[in-house]
Amino acid sequence: MGKLRFAILGCGRISKKHAEAIANNHREVELIAVCDHKDKKMEATIDKYYEILSINKSNINNNIKKYLDYKEMLKDESIDVVAIATQSGYHAKITIDCLNRGKHVIVEKPMALSLEDAEEMISTSRKKNLKLTVCYQNRFNPPIQKLRKAIEEKRFGKIVNGTARILWNRDDNYYKQSDWRGTWELDGGALMNQCIHNIDLLQWMLGGKVDRVYANTGNFLRNIEAEDFGVIIIRFQNEAIGMVEGSVCVYPENLEETLSIFGEKGTAVIGGIAVNKIETWNFEDKENIESDVENQEIYTTGVYGDGHTPLFKDTIDAIKQDREPYITGEEGKKSLEIVLAAYKSQYYSKKILFPVGNVSTLEFK
Structure with missing residues (x-):
C-alpha cells in the first residue's frame, strides 16, 4: 500500500493539529484536500501543513484541493481518510456520509451529540469494513x-x-x-x-x-x-x-x-x-x-497536547494492517x-x- 491520502473537513482551531499530525506522518500519508465554508481558514490549515514539512508554499506547485461543499469533496475517489473537525453537532452526519462513500474516518470529540447517532456511526463503519477513530489524543x-x-x-x-x-x-x-x-x-x-x-x-x-x-x-x-x-x-x-x-x-x-x-x-x-x-x-x-x-x-505547549500525531499514526497502521484502531467508535461512545x-x-x-x-x-x- 502506498501513501494514504487524507482530507481535513472543517478548518477551525483544532484543524491545525490535524494538519500537523498528517505532516508528521508524511512518510506514510499526504494531505490532498481541505474543506470549509471560509477560504481563509482553508489556507491557514494548508499553511500549517507546509510549515511542519518546512516547505515554502510559494516555491512549490500546491495541489491541495479546496472545497466549500464536503459532499463534492467526497466524490474524489482518491481520498482514503477524512479527518473531521467541524462543529460537534455535525460530526455524526458527516461521518456517516464519509463512511458511505468508502472513506475511513478520524472524528474529533465528541463523536456525536446523541447515542443513536453514535451507534449508527459504529454500525456503518462495521458494515462498510472501514476504520472509525474517535480523537481522544490524550490517551497517547x-x-x-x-x-x-x-x-x-x-x-x-x-x-x-x-x-x-x-x-x-x-x-x-x-x-x-x-x-x-x-x-x-x-x-x-x-x-x-x-x-x-x-x-x-x-x-x-x-x-x-x-x-x-x-x-x-x-x-x-x-x-x-x-x-x-x-x-x-x-x-x-x-x-x-x-x-x-x-x-x-x-x-x-x-x-x-x-x-x-x-x-x-x-x-x-x-x-x-x-x-x-x-x-x-x-x-x-x-x-x-x-x-x-x-x-x-x-x-x-498547549491544551490540545501532542497526541494527535501518534493517534493518526495508529489509525494509519490500523488501515494498513486491517486491525482495530486504538480508540474505536465503541470506545468513543x-x-x-x-x-x-x-x-x-x-x-x-x-x-x-x-x-x-x-x-x-x-x-x-
Missing part, C-alpha cells in the same frame, strides 16, 4: 500510557476511586467567536466540550462499564444555553467511584486538568497543562517510582454516554441507571 500522552500500564499490571490493587478535574477559563469572548458554541444543538456545555477528554480517561482507567450516574450542573457566568460548570458522580460496575469537576468559570485563566487514581496499593496524579505530567506516583511495590517521575517527557447521562440526571433531578437508552442534547434544549 506518555504519563497516561504509564498509568494505564500500572492499572493493567494491577499495581493499584483494588481501585477505590478516581477524580477528573478540568478547571478552565472560557470567557464570553470565546463563545462569541462562533454562534454554535455552548448551544444544545451543536455543542453542549463544559462537560461535553471541554471535559469529555478527561472523562474518557477516567472511565478508561476505572473500568469503563458504568452502573449509574448522578450529576449537578448549572449556568453561572457564561451567556450560553448549556452549562458552564458541572459535577458528576459515576458508580462503576466494579464498585469504583469516579468524580468529575468541570468548569469554564475559573478566574482569570486555566488552572488545571488533572486525573487522579486511588487504590489499595497505589496513588497516582497526572496533571500539567494537558494531563501530561506525573505529579504523584506512589506504589507499594516501589518499582520504577523514581525513574518514572524523573525521566518523564514533558513536551506539550463510552464517555459520550456518561456526559449525556449527566445532562439527563440534572434535567430530571435523579440518578440515571445504565444503559441510558437513546439520549440527545436536544432533549435538554
